[in-house]
Amino acid sequence: MKSETRIKCLVAVAALLMSMxxxxxxxxxxxxxxxxxxxxxxxxxxxxxxxAIFTELGKVLTHARCVNCHPAGDRPRQGDQRRLHQxxxxxxxxxHGLETLRCPICHQKANFEPGRMPGHPEWHLAPREMxxxxxxxxxxxxxxxxxxxxxxxxPEDLVxxxxxxxxxxxxxxxxxxxxxxxxxxxxxxxxxxxxxKTGAACPN
Amino acid sequence: MTTLNITxxxxxxxxxxxxxxxxxxxxxxxxxGLTGTKFGCGAAQCLSCGVIVDSPDGTSYVSPTCVVxxxxxxxxxxxxVEGHAKNGELSTLQKAFIEHFSFQCGYCTAGFLNxxxxxxxxLEKKRVARGDLEKTITEALDGHLCRCTGYIKYHxxxxxxxxxxxxxYLLAKAD
Numbered sequence: 189m190k191s192e193t194r195i196k197c198l199v200a201v202a203a204l205l206m207s208m209x210x211x212x213x214x215x216x217x218x219x220x221x222x223x224x225x226x227x228x229x230x231x232x233x234x235x236x237x238x239x240a241i242f243t244e245l246g247k248v249l250t251h252a253r254c255v256n257c258h259p260a261g262d263r264p265r266q267g268d269q270r271r272l273h274q275x276x277x278x279x280x281x282x283x284h285g286l287e288t289l290r291c292p293i294c295h296q297k298a299n300f301e302p303g304r305m306p307g308h309p310e311w312h313l314a315p316r317e318m319x320x321x322x323x324x325x326x327x328x329x330x331x332x333x334x335x336x337x338x339x340x341x342x343p344e345d346l347v348x349x350x351x352x353x354x355x356x357x358x359x360x361x362x363x364x365x366x367x368x369x370x371x372x373x374x375x376x377x378x379x380x381x382x383x384x385k386t387g388a389a390c391p392n
Numbered sequence: 393m394t395t396l397n398i399t400x401x402x403x404x405x406x407x408x409x410x411x412x413x414x415x416x417x418x419x420x421x422x423x424x425g426l427t428g429t430k431f432g433c434g435a436a437q438c439l440s441c442g443v444i445v446d447s448p449d450g451t452s453y454v455s456p457t458c459v460v461x462x463x464x465x466x467x468x469x470x471x472x473v474e475g476h477a478k479n480g481e482l483s484t485l486q487k488a489f490i491e492h493f494s495f496q497c498g499y500c501t502a503g504f505l506n507x508x509x510x511x512x513x514x515l516e517k518k519r520v521a522r523g524d525l526e527k528t529i530t531e532a533l534d535g536h537l538c539r540c541t542g543y544i545k546y547h548x549x550x551x552x553x554x555x556x557x558x559x560x561y562l563l564a565k566a567d
Contacts, residue, residue, distance in 0.1 A: 274435075275436065275437055275439060275534075275535035276534060276535060286531070288454075288507075288510075288531060288534075289535055293445075293453060293454075293455045293456070294455075294459055296460060296464050300460060302414075302461070303415055303435075303436070303461075304459070
């Protein structure tokens with residue numbers, strides 16, 4: 189092959205790779221963001237707007253950072269692939285692990301990056317009745333309004349829990365190798381607040 | 393940097409300045425030469441790096457050392473595999489592991505030994521019925537990975553130690 193042709197081929201391959209990477213990056217940026225409540229103001233019907241706002245919030249609630257510790261069974265999941273937790277821990281009597289292997293033994297007060305170990309002082313599983321794994325956003329919406337299945341929280345409590353709880357906040361600072369939840373905790377709080385103010389309607 | 397004071401196998405170490413990023417595993421192996429504690433998966437999944445942590449309330453548990461900082465153990469007391477034999481004599485558990493040929497390569501042995509020791513101490517405080525013993529051993533050793541002997545030989549060794557002194561570890565039938 190002539191050197192001129194070879195260079196043309198290389199340039200073409202490089203351009204193709206760049207376009208693929210750009211498309212991937214744009215796609216990632218889209219899924220990493222949260223729309224502001226105001227962006228739903230064009231929806232005139234309040235109930236429909238409320239449901240749309242919750243659907244946006246659903247990007248957070250169905251994210252691996254949240255669902256991994258809101259599992260359907262007794263065993264948490266881990267990683268962006270949501271694989272079953274290794275070692276094979278289960279929730280135990282109080283959601284803080286087995287008697288022989290408690291969550292804080294590994295998960296200490298903060299992320300420990302040399303060991304790739306996530307951490308928070310209150311690391312534990314959500315109660316069994318608050319399982320989100322495998323559920324649709326609509327199902328989670330109904331569940332999250334049900335005091336029997338949301339930890340006895342009022343709508344205002346939900347704003348505080350999602351918007352200010354530091355364990356929830358870990359989802360946006362999960363450490364190396366874990367994709368953060370979309371947006372920011374502040375943006376998630378704004379969405380919950382707007383959802384509650386608009387009647388806390390659920391999507392179909 | 394954190395100034396670390398730690399008790400290991402009854403002996404006080406420190407004060408020593410350690411990097412906050414230093415794992416307890418590296419501290420034991422590289423700073424103190426206590427290489428009986430292994431580095432396996434590096435992700436707290438095999439527990440071959442497990443050591444016993446003695447809590448102030450008298451309870452103990454096994455902690456991996458590969459994913460936790462040495463600094464987080466400041467003021468704590470731990471036991472490693474080097475602390476089991478006394479005056480050159482192996483512990484009852486260690487002897488049982490050998491008698492049962494519980495290990496081949498031995499890489500996981502320190503973790504199993506420490507976990508089994510914690511189990512024995514727990515049973516001394518809270519005995520279980522003979523009928524619950526197998527499940528109790530299985531649950532205690534669950535999480536430790538072994539690629540050589542298939543777990544059952546560790547299980548049998550621990551069971552034999554317990555059954556050799558039933559009054560110490562098991563509830564009497566009338567209890």
